[in-house]
Amino acid sequence: MNPFFTRRCFISIAVLMTASFLSISAIAQKVVDAAPETGKFVLHKFQQPIGEETYRITRANGTLSLSDDFKFTDRGTPVPLTTSFTADIDLTPRSYKIKGNTSRGSTIDDEITVNGSSASIREGDKTRQADVPKRFFTIAGYAPAAMQMMMMRYRAVHKAKGSLPIMPGGDVTVEDRGKDTVVVNGKPMQLERYIITGLIWGREWLWLDSQQNLVALIGDDAEFDHFEAIKDGYESSLNYFISKAAADGMAALAELARKTSPQSKGALAIVNANVIDGTGRPTISNATVVVENGRIKAVGPRVSVTVPKGSTVFDAKGKYLLPGLWDMHAHFEQVEWGPVYLAAGVTTVRDVGNEFDFIRSVRDALASDRGLGPQMLLAGIVDGDSPQALGIVRANTAEEGRAVVHKYHDAGFQQIKIYSSMKADVLKVICDEAHSLGMTVTGHIPRGMTAIQGVEAGMDQINHIQYLPRVLLPKDFKPQPGVIPKLDLGSPDAKASIQFFKDHHTVFDPTMVVFEWLFHPSNVPFASFEPGAAKVPKELFAPINNTGVPPEQTAAGKANIDMFLSIIGALHRAGLDIVVGTDQVVPGHSVRREIELYVKAGFTPMEAIQAATIVPARVMKVDKEVGTIETGKFADMVLVDGNPLENISNLRNSRFVVTRGKLYDCATLWTSVGFKP
Numbered sequence: 001m002n003p004f005f006t007r008r009c010f011i012s013i014a015v016l017m018t019a020s021f022l023s024i025s026a027i028a029q030k031v032v033d034a035a036p037e038t039g040k041f042v043l044h045k046f047q048q049p050i051g052e053e054t055y056r057i058t059r060a061n062g063t064l065s066l067s068d069d070f071k072f073t074d075r076g077t078p079v080p081l082t083t084s085f086t087a088d089i090d091l092t093p094r095s096y097k098i099k100g101n102t103s104r105g106s107t108i109d110d111e112i113t114v115n116g117s118s119a120s121i122r123e124g125d126k127t128r129q130a131d132v133p134k135r136f137f138t139i140a141g142y143a144p145a146a147m148q149m150m151m152m153r154y155r156a157v158h159k160a161k162g163s164l165p166i167m168p169g170g171d172v173t174v175e176d177r178g179k180d181t182v183v184v185n186g187k188p189m190q191l192e193r194y195i196i197t198g199l200i201w202g203r204e205w206l207w208l209d210s211q212q213n214l215v216a217l218i219g220d221d222a223e224f225d226h227f228e229a230i231k232d233g234y235e236s237s238l239n240y241f242i243s244k245a246a247a248d249g250m251a252a253l254a255e256l257a258r259k260t261s262p263q264s265k266g267a268l269a270i271v272n273a274n275v276i277d278g279t280g281r282p283t284i285s286n287a288t289v290v291v292e293n294g295r296i297k298a299v300g301p302r303v304s305v306t307v308p309k310g311s312t313v314f315d316a317k318g319k320y321l322l323p324g325l326w327d328m329h330a331h332f333e334q335v336e337w338g339p340v341y342l343a344a345g346v347t348t349v350r351d352v353g354n355e356f357d358f359i360r361s362v363r364d365a366l367a368s369d370r371g372l373g374p375q376m377l378l379a380g381i382v383d384g385d386s387p388q389a390l391g392i393v394r395a396n397t398a399e400e401g402r403a404v405v406h407k408y409h410d411a412g413f414q415q416i417k418i419y420s421s422m423k424a425d426v427l428k429v430i431c432d433e434a435h436s437l438g439m440t441v442t443g444h445i446p447r448g449m450t451a452i453q454g455v456e457a458g459m460d461q462i463n464h465i466q467y468l469p470r471v472l473l474p475k476d477f478k479p480q481p482g483v484i485p486k487l488d489l490g491s492p493d494a495k496a497s498i499q500f501f502k503d504h505h506t507v508f509d510p511t512m513v514v515f516e517w518l519f520h521p522s523n524v525p526f527a528s529f530e531p532g533a534a535k536v537p538k539e540l541f542a543p544i545n546n547t548g549v550p551p552e553q554t555a556a557g558k559a560n561i562d563m564f565l566s567i568i569g570a571l572h573r574a575g576l577d578i579v580v581g582t583d584q585v586v587p588g589h590s591v592r593r594e595i596e597l598y599v600k601a602g603f604t605p606m607e608a609i610q611a612a613t614i615v616p617a618r619v620m621k622v623d624k625e626v627g628t629i630e631t632g633k634f635a636d637m638v639l640v641d642g643n644p645l646e647n648i649s650n651l652r653n654s655r656f657v658v659t660r661g662k663l664y665d666c667a668t669l670w671t672s673v674g675f676k677p
Helices: 024-032 145-157 235-260 337-343 356-367 398-410 424-436 451-456 492-503 512-519 538-545 551-573 589-600 605-610 614-619 648-652 666-672
Strands: 037-045 048-060 063-074 077-088 093-101 107-115 118-123 126-131 164-167 171-184 187-197 203-208 214-220 226-231 268-275 284-292 295-301 312-315 320-323 325-330 346-351 375-382 415-418 440-443 461-463 507-509 637-640 654-659 662-665
Touching (some): 037 063, 037 145, 077 145, 145 203, 145 214, 187 235, 214 235, 226 235, 235 337, 235 356, 235 662, 235 666, 268 637, 325 337, 325 589, 325 614, 337 346, 337 666, 346 614, 346 654, 356 375, 375 398, 375 440, 398 424, 415 424, 424 440, 451 461, 451 492, 492 551, 512 589, 551 589, 589 648, 605 648, 637 648, 654 666, 662 666
Parallel strands (some): 268 312, 325 346, 346 375, 375 415, 415 440, 440 461, 461 507
Antiparallel strands (some): 037 048, 048 063, 063 077, 077 093, 107 118, 118 126, 164 171, 171 187, 187 203, 214 226, 268 284, 654 662
16 A cells, blocks of 8 residues: 555646757747647556546647646546646746646645736635746646646746746756657657656656657656656657666766765774664674675674774764664655665665566666665565556466566566455465465455465465454454454454464564554644654655544544554564564654554564564575674664664664665765755
8 A cells, every 4th residue: 555645736847958959949830830739648657557648739819728638547546637728929827727636545726827927826725926936837746747848848948947936836957867769660769868856756757859749757646656657659668768767866866875975995994883783682882893895894892893904984972883774665666765765774675566677777776886775675566457456567367477476586576566456366376486486475465365365375474464453353253334343362263363374474564654644643743753754855744744534533543553553562472573664654764663663562672673674684584694783794784873772762863874884974865855854
């Protein structure tokens, strides 16, 4: 599940055209041409075509008018959006109106009317007046794509450089990333590639042809899921655009990495640290850790560790050094997640569902030091056909199931991720085939099945704690709408189910942060118990913070949270492996909150830390390489102020992070992607 279902009013984008790309006279000719201009974009989510956008542009009496119909269906839910825009012939906006949905759970209803040097701006039921800058454009989100095309034409006509003010608010910047050639119908076509920032959190990619027509948009939608708009006729190049965007984003971050942690010769020696090595052994006070070639060469009390000559010595000044944290339920849908994760002390993530070409490109760039972010392990997502299906990787027969497993295995994925529309018989085939190749299987429990049936079919791990209550309740339990069941974890049925999972060594990533975020009272500020929510970029602030249940549902929400925490505690006491995973929520920060919630569920602080370090490393069979601070392992570590064994929330005080031996300042990483440190 993706938590970003609330309303978003995004800032717009613009693209800077160079004189060599398209002459102003050519643009003027397009503008004054009286013939209507029409076009269509095929809309995709996770590479799956889910709808289309059609637009029509007319010019008459010194005015340009655009009408646009944008609609897709996401997992059975229609997402319609209509837009109208009028402008002078030089594309200076006169009016703009947008109404509908920008995701399954977010709506928009904005209108802007320009009158000389002022504008009337209506956002929902609130209206205000604003001064009009000398140069500006009107746009209110990632969609529709045609408005981004008009933005680009405006910038070219007005020779706009630098950031461009946007109405209803904000500004955008553009970076020219060079030219690419794609082959369409056997003919090469040269396109100009741009990176845009300011429209959504992070980067977005646009490709334009020589006539400044938008050919491809690679970005994210209002749920922060992968979204692509491709000009009709160019769909065959979709995979190319996705891979290019991923590699280009990593390349941009690689430059940041070189500036913030320049390569130094010799060893790195971290001195005066208090080392919590993650094994459960006592803290080593006044310790020294020596790192060479990305690995830990020595660790111990300062008096017993020799610092090699020529080492770069970093004084930890009494901070606490821990193994790098893990997020076992990541959806790394933007390259900006890389710096965010490192800033939070997360040095390894397991991505459990992404676009095949995008995530391979990101993983490979990070593994070869051509980017900035944590190391990645991948679970390839697969679903069955249904109106609610997600993505383009489907398996509806045994043969298709085996083929999917081999596709992911051959691409170096560690796991298969099951989504919700999978058939029971195909699930078993996938599990058997994955196991035969040394892979494991995680994911959702498919509709119509229980968690026990999923494990019986071969699932090794389960995402989300929501699948557990059903199998812990009495077999004759009959659910009542709106009633949260009272769970007796000491009942024979509950004990039998927990023992079943223990016998099968089932692993759980509960993603408790998602349910706390969804079910907390809406009149209680989210940032009051998740302080990271107050530090996010402006594009994320409203959707993350304007959440929760209304007063009449507060009791039910609390009952859900309490029930889930009690289940996590019971699984832990039974000796089952629980691993920290977030499913996004507040980027970076939610890893710390998930760990805090495990302490609330009954873990000791050390056990909660291990759920984000050595336990996931062991589950993913890389515990000989990472997960603890021990000689010979990769140097993935985080320095925090304050002892997290005394107060688990001290994990929030990350100051420096080490990934594969490179030391980064966390505050610099936070600010590099728009967060407050």
